[in-house]
Amino acid sequence: MSIPLVPQLLRSHLRELADNNQRLDNRAQFEGRDVELEVGILGNAEGSARVRMGDTIVLAGVKFQTMTPYPDRPNEGGLMCMAEVRPVSGRQHEAGPPSAASIELSRVVDRGIRESGCIDTSDLCIIPGEKAWQVILDLFAVSDDGNLFDAFALAGITALRNAIIPQEKFELGEDRPLIVSKTPIMCSYQRVGGRFIFDANGREELGGDERIHITLGDDNHVHSLQKGLKGAFTAAEFTELMEEARKKGEELRNMVHSLEGGN
Amino acid sequence: MKGVLVARLDNMTERKNAAGPQDNQRATQLVAPGEDLGDSEGHELGHGVIAIDGRIRATKNGRVNVNGNTISIEPRRTAYVPRPGDLVIGYIEGCTNNIWFVDIGAPFNAILPMSLGPSKADFGGTRSVIDIGEAILCRVQEVEETHSSVVTMKGMGLRKIRSGAVENIDPHLLGRLIGKQGKALRQLKEESECRVIVGDNGRLWIDGDFNGTLEVRNRLRSLTAEAKAVTLGGVA
Amino acid sequence: MGYGDVQMIDANGIRNDGRKAGDVRPISIELGVVPVADGSCRMKWGTNDVIAAIYGPMEAHPRKIQRQDRAVLDVRYNMAPFSTSDRIRPGFNRRSREISKVTAEALESVVMLELYPRSKIRVEIEIICAEAGTRCVGLTAASVALAHAGIPMTDIVVSVASGKINDVVVCDLNKAEDNYGEADLPMGVLPNSGELVFLQMDGDLSPEEFQEAWDYNMNAAMVIHDYCVEALKTGRYPQ
Numbered sequence: 116m117s118i119p120l121v122p123q124l125l126r127s128h129l130r131e132l133a134d135n136n137q138r139l140d141n142r143a144q145f146e147g148r149d150v151e152l153e154v155g156i157l158g159n160a161e162g163s164a165r166v167r168m169g170d171t172i173v174l175a176g177v178k179f180q181t182m183t184p185y186p187d188r189p190n191e192g193g194l195m196c197m198a199e200v201r202p203v204s205g206r207q208h209e210a211g212p213p214s215a216a217s218i219e220l221s222r223v224v225d226r227g228i229r230e231s232g233c234i235d236t237s238d239l240c241i242i243p244g245e246k247a248w249q250v251i252l253d254l255f256a257v258s259d260d261g262n263l264f265d266a267f268a269l270a271g272i273t274a275l276r277n278a279i280i281p282q283e284k285f286e287l288g289e290d291r292p293l294i295v296s297k298t299p300i301m302c303s304y305q306r307v308g309g310r311f312i313f314d315a316n317g318r319e320e321l322g323g324d325e326r327i328h329i330t331l332g333d334d335n336h337v338h339s340l341q342k343g344l345k346g347a348f349t350a351a352e353f354t355e356l357m358e359e360a361r362k363k364g365e366e367l368r369n370m371v372h373s374l375e376g377g378n
Numbered sequence: 379m380k381g382v383l384v385a386r387l388d389n390m391t392e393r394k395n396a397a398g399p400q401d402n403q404r405a406t407q408l409v410a411p412g413e414d415l416g417d418s419e420g421h422e423l424g425h426g427v428i429a430i431d432g433r434i435r436a437t438k439n440g441r442v443n444v445n446g447n448t449i450s451i452e453p454r455r456t457a458y459v460p461r462p463g464d465l466v467i468g469y470i471e472g473c474t475n476n477i478w479f480v481d482i483g484a485p486f487n488a489i490l491p492m493s494l495g496p497s498k499a500d501f502g503g504t505r506s507v508i509d510i511g512e513a514i515l516c517r518v519q520e521v522e523e524t525h526s527s528v529v530t531m532k533g534m535g536l537r538k539i540r541s542g543a544v545e546n547i548d549p550h551l552l553g554r555l556i557g558k559q560g561k562a563l564r565q566l567k568e569e570s571e572c573r574v575i576v577g578d579n580g581r582l583w584i585d586g587d588f589n590g591t592l593e594v595r596n597r598l599r600s601l602t603a604e605a606k607a608v609t610l611g612g613v614a
Numbered sequence: 615m616g617y618g619d620v621q622m623i624d625a626n627g628i629r630n631d632g633r634k635a636g637d638v639r640p641i642s643i644e645l646g647v648v649p650v651a652d653g654s655c656r657m658k659w660g661t662n663d664v665i666a667a668i669y670g671p672m673e674a675h676p677r678k679i680q681r682q683d684r685a686v687l688d689v690r691y692n693m694a695p696f697s698t699s700d701r702i703r704p705g706f707n708r709r710s711r712e713i714s715k716v717t718a719e720a721l722e723s724v725v726m727l728e729l730y731p732r733s734k735i736r737v738e739i740e741i742i743c744a745e746a747g748t749r750c751v752g753l754t755a756a757s758v759a760l761a762h763a764g765i766p767m768t769d770i771v772v773s774v775a776s777g778k779i780n781d782v783v784v785c786d787l788n789k790a791e792d793n794y795g796e797a798d799l800p801m802g803v804l805p806n807s808g809e810l811v812f813l814q815m816d817g818d819l820s821p822e823e824f825q826e827a828w829d830y831n832m833n834a835a836m837v838i839h840d841y842c843v844e845a846l847k848t849g850r851y852p853q
Contacts, residue, residue, distance in 0.1 A: 120481065122469050123511040128543040135588055141596070158661045158743045160696040170649035174742060176696025199704055202690065203667045203738035205650050210690060253695040253704075255742070257665060258648045284699075317650070410846040411761045412724075412769030412806040428726075428768065435806065437726060437766040439846045455653065455764035457671055485671035485685075485733035526732070550764075606646070 125322040126308075133308030139318055140169075145359045147314040150367070152269065154277045154374050162278025162293065166270040169316055170260035175252060175270035177278040177293070181285060182249040184240065192239025192247035196225035197254065198267055204256035205317075219343065224254065224267045224301070226339040227330030233297035234275070241287060248280060250293065261316040264328055268301035273371050298368045299338050301330040302360040306346055311356055313363065327353070329360040333368070409436040415449060424450025458549045458579040460484045460527045464518040467544055467581035468529065470511065473504040480514065483546075483579040486526050490516065494530040496538060513539040515575065515583060542573075542585030547598050549580040551605055555598070570594050620794045622779045629791070635784045638774070638834050642852060643755075643845035645762050651738075653763020655845075657755040660788055663743035666755035668763035674734035685730035689718035689737040691752050697744045713749045714739075720753055720773075720802045720812035726766040735765060746792035747775045750800050753812060758842050768804075770842055771811055772835040775800035776827035783823050785830040799824070801831045805839035808832070 132138060142148070148169035157163035160176035184191055198221035202208045213221075228234075239248040252275060254267045278293040305315040307323040315323055325346030330339040337357075342348075409415070413436045418429040426438035427449055436442070440453040460466070460482060468480035471487060478490040492499060496514075499507045508514060515536050516529040531537070547555065556563045556576065567574050570593040572586030584594045622630050629635070639660030648654035651667035658664075674680040679688075691713040695702050721737065737760065739752040750773035757771040777787045778797040787795055797819045802812025819827060845851040 120469055120471055121511055122513060122544065123509070124513045124539060124542075124544055127541075131588065137592065139595075140599070141592075157696055158663070158745075159699055160743075163696065172648070174694075176694070178696055178701040180701065197695065197704065199695075201692065201738070201740065202669075202736065203648065203651075203665065203740050206669050206672070251695070251701055253701070255694050255696075255740075257740075258650045260650055408847040410770060410843040411767040412804070413843070414806060426766065430768070430807075435768060437768060438764060439761045440764075453764045455762065457652065457764060485730050486673050523731075 121321055125318065129308035129319065129322045131308070133310050138312065140316060142312075142314075144310065145313040145363070147265075147363065148316070150269070150370065152273060152370055152374065154273060160274070161281050162274045162276075164270045164273035164277065166266045166273070168262065168266055168314065170258055171262060171266050171316075172257040173263065173266040173270050174255045174257060175267070175274035176255070177274045178251045178253065179278075179281055180249045180251060181241065181246050184244060184247045188236075189244035190240045190247075191236035192241075193236065193249045194225075194229055194234055194252070195249060196228060196252045196271065197221055198224060198256075198263075199254065200256045200259065200263065205259040208256075208259065219341075220263060220267065221254070223264060223328055223339060223341045224271055226341075227268055227299050227301050228252070228271060228275070231297050231299035231330070231332045231336075231338040233272070233295050233299060233332075235294060235296065238294055250275070250278070259317065261318075261320040262303055262314050264303045264326075265301050265314060268299070268330065269367060269371070272298055272300070273374065276371065276375060297333045298371050299330050299332050300364040300367045300371075301328055301339075302356075302363045302367075303328045304356050304359070305344075306348070311348075311352060313359065327356055329357060331360055331364045335361050335364070407442045408440070409442055409451065410439050411437050415442065420447060422446075422448040424448050426451030426453055453550060455548065456550050457485065458483050460488065460518045460521050460579070462518055462520055464578040465575075466516060466518060466529065466579040467539070467575075467577040467583055468514050468516055468579075470508050470514065472510060473508075475502045475504065478504055478508060480516070480529055482516075482518075482527070482529065483581060484527065488518070488527040488529045490514075490529050490531065494519065494528070494532055496531045496536075508538055513544055513583075515539055515577075539583055542583055543591055543595070545582045545584060545595055545598055547580050547582065547602060548605070549578070551601055552576065552578070552580060554605075555601060566594060566597055570597075620790070622791055622794060623782050623784070627782070629779075629784060629788075631788055633784075635782060636830055636833070638786045638837065639788065641838065641841055642850070643758060643841060644850045645758070645845060646849065651759075651763075653759045653761070653765070655755050655759040655762055657751055657758070659745075659747070659751045660786075661743060661745040662741070662748055662751045664748065664751045664755045665740045665742060666752065666759040667738045667740075668735065668756075668759045668765065669738070670735040671730040671733040671765075672736070674732060679734070680732045683731055684727040685725075685733045685735055687718045687722055687725060687727070687737060688734050689714045689721065689739070689756070691717055691739045691741075691749070693741040693744060693748070697741045713752070716812060716814070717749070717753050717756060720771055721756060721760065723811040724757065724767045724769045724771055724804065725760060726768065729766055735760075745789045746787050747800065749773070749814075750775050750802075753802055754838065754842065758845060761846055769806050770804075770839065771802045772805055772839045772842065773800060773802040773812055774831050774834045774838060776830040776834075778817065778819060778823060778827070783819075783826040783830065785827075785834050797823070797827070799827045799831065801828070801835070803832060803835035805836055 151167035162177035415434040468482040570590035572590040647656040648667040653668040753773040797817025
């Protein structure tokens with residue numbers, strides 16, 4: 116990723132906006148962009164979702180492979196989560212091996228889903244010690260206008276919750292849905308113009324400071340946290356963000372569940 | 379799955395026999411690159427068209443413009459290409475002891491030599507005059523054949539931008555923002571009580587009262603949204 | 615008979631997906647699908663789903679790739695990991711490198727590169743769902759996206775493949791036909807001049823079959839070109 120120039124004027128303008136409780140696109144401090152969520156859009160994936168938040172668009176696709184279980188966990192399958200920010204998604208994204216930023220992105224999303232325990236890995240066992248399912252969640256950025264973290268996490272969990280294990284293709288019986296018991300939701304906040312805001316867009320991200328990513332599970336249990344970029348925050352600020360994340364998480368979780376009426 | 383029937387049409391002959399641009403219907407026509415626009419004989423070629431084997435051909439996606447015997451295309455989207463005399467807003471991307479490199483939104487960075495800078499500076503003191511990341515209002519002085527350009531800050535009103543906000547819109551929407559004889563822009567300035575300086579590269583400097591700035595930005599946002607809706611709605 | 619004697623076309627000349635020999639799969643085109651790009655296009659062709667995005671012209675980095683007399687086209691063809699029935703490991707492979715190269719060379723024949731010396735135009739082709747003939751879809755989508763970005767071009771490249779199944783020459787092979795077919799002839803056509811800028815072939819075709827496949831491609835290209843032009847004028851095809 117080439118490092119884009121941060122116009123000084125943008126930073127001072129964002130400061131002025133924050134002082135007047137305004138944002139570049141007229142949103143309130145903790146207001147997200149409109150979210151569009153679609154499932155089953157990729158013909159060759161066993162589960163898929165597309166998320167659009169403003170001009171940020173991402174895809175998630177779930178594929179299954181068989182694997183040999185790890186010796187210390189012979190009765191369990193595995194989950195792998197890979198995020199790719201390819202050059203198609205923005206001028207600042209260059210070709211080449213994954214950047215540190217995109218690896219961070221991939222690992223933070225992975226932790227949120229894995230640690231929530233939403234996938235019962237023992238359900239993925241086919242023959243103990245010999246064969247198990249490996250669930251691979253690939254996240255793909257189509258257009259990056261800020262906050263890929265939340266978009267990836269939302270697309271990821273939605274795709275998983277709508278995935279089908281292709282047992283027929285592997286001659287292992289009938290196809291069955293992947294059991295996903297929880298819906299972890301990530302909410303990301305970034306300090307822009309001195310205060311934290313929710314769902315920063317591309318320009319806010321460019322002129323912003325540190326970010327905080329919070330992943331909450333169904334019962335508001337915390338499953339993953341990450342602080343990124345330069346900057347320091349106070350305990351009081353963090354408490355406020357946790358409170359906001361609980362509210363927002365509930366809203367997004369209901370949105371994910373609303374697509375599952377058929378099952 | 380339903381297939382699409384392939385008709386065996388001889389498109390080539392049909393296109394070659396098309397009427398020339400003098401045909402009035404063609405004046406408001408939308409074209410795609412490669413489209414034949416008739417005989418080139420007796421026509422001046424403007425922007426977005428070339429002549430191949432005595433025929434005029436579109437090279438851009440846009441609307442055909444016939445002005446006298448000049449035929450050109452008003453492109454729907456276009457990259458900013460600097461021309462001498464353009465007023466532009468640039469960001470300083472880097473500097474050496476006596477040169478600033480300026481991002482003016484063109485395919486290539488422009489050069490601002492110290493001799494054309496805003497004030498006297500010691501050799502090696504470029505950053506103390508304008509620092510990296512700062513914005514300037516400047517004019518394109520010359521454009522070489524290889525598209526590298528030189529900008530100047532010597533001139534009326536050219537300066538470092540210290541306050542306000544810089545916004546972008548696609549260069550092809552500038553015409554709509556400014557309006558006939560600058561009417562729309564003048565009205566916007568009056569309503570918002572802001573100073574609005576429009577760079578030819580699609581960057582605007584808005585300076586004034588905070589609420590006025592928001593007003594200008596909302597106008598730009600709706601302009602961009604309108605343009606998008608029109609393209610997608612198929613009205614064009 | 616084809617490999618393994620898989621019967622893919624019946625006595626009435628109807629193919630396994632209901633098409634006749636000269637029919638193209640259903641196509642839809644939408645512009646502006648990557649809002650942050652300078653130009654973009656999504657093309658669905660059968661169950662192929664391809665996104666092409668354009669960035670530039672911009673300064674070419676590193677400096678050694680700059681050309682003093684013209685712009686360089688930096689084309690990247692890539693298949694997303696979930697685009698095929700078996701997952702693809704991310705990263706550049708030999709196949710996508712070759713397709714990127716021939717796609718770049720096909721586009722270089724129409725893009726007026728001499729207007730932007732020393733700069734670079736990035737062409738990103740992402741296959742998000744693959745059936746058969748992704749290189750053709752990618753090349754066609756890329757040329758529509760270039761036109762959408764306002765890059766000057768002398769023509770649009772329309773690419774389509776014909777081949778042979780069960781000894782019958784057919785247009786626009788689908789997945790099964792591509793797997794079990796006996797030949798594949800992808801071409802990139804300039805619809806306004808009838809010239810070719812992209813040509814590959816593998817398999818076995820008699821001179822007569824070759825001519826038939828060639829003619830199918832030429833005719834299909836004209837039809838697909840009309841779809842592309844329609845999309846460029848109104849933002850999408852079909853309406």
